[in-house]
Amino acid sequence: MAEKDIASAASEFFVVSALLRIGADATLTLGNKKKVDITVNKDGNSLTIDVKALRNGTNFPLNSNDKETADDNHYFIFVDYKDEFEKWQCLPELYVVSAKNALSVAADYKSAKQENEVRAKLKELSEDLSIFAGKGR
Numbered sequence: 817m818a819e820k821d822i823a824s825a826a827s828e829f830f831v832v833s834a835l836l837r838i839g840a841d842a843t844l845t846l847g848n849k850k851k852v853d854i855t856v857n858k859d860g861n862s863l864t865i866d867v868k869a870l871r872n873g874t875n876f877p878l879n880s881n882d883k884e885t886a887d888d889n890h891y892f893i894f895v896d897y898k899d900e901f902e903k904w905q906c907l908p909e910l911y912v913v914s915a916k917n918a919l920s921v922a923a924d925y926k927s928a929k930q931e932n933e934v935r936a937k938l939k940e941l942s943e944d945l946s947i948f949a950g951k952g953r
Contacts, residue, residue: 878922
């Protein structure tokens with residue numbers, strides 16, 4: 817398995833685990849080249865999530881193909897390993913960002929030199945994971 821695929825799989829399982837722990841009705845989609853990584857049924861509405869691993873600052877994991885998913889029920893969850901992916905004890909930080917906000921950050925990203933700026937912007941725009949929990953949670 818390629819390094820990028822390992823980071824992606826680890827991140828998807830980490831996020832679905834966190835969602836299940838807060839009581840979200842979350843389902844991990846399996847496959848290669850998929851547009852949606854996780855679906856969440858919240859109070860009869862379907863929310864979709866695309867999980868993106870931030871292993872280091874060399875690239876921002878969004879591109880022009882991601883524009884197709886920019887609807888009100890789609891979110892990106894960025895899993896920030898803070899350059900410590902190989903350390904299994906490292907708990908990543910999660911940034912839950914609406915697709916529209918995430919794509920605006922991606923449009924401004926030009927180079928790895930902006931790594932700290934991008935992380936700060938994602939943190940600023942991030943919502944709480946509990947937005948995916950159903951009623952009573």
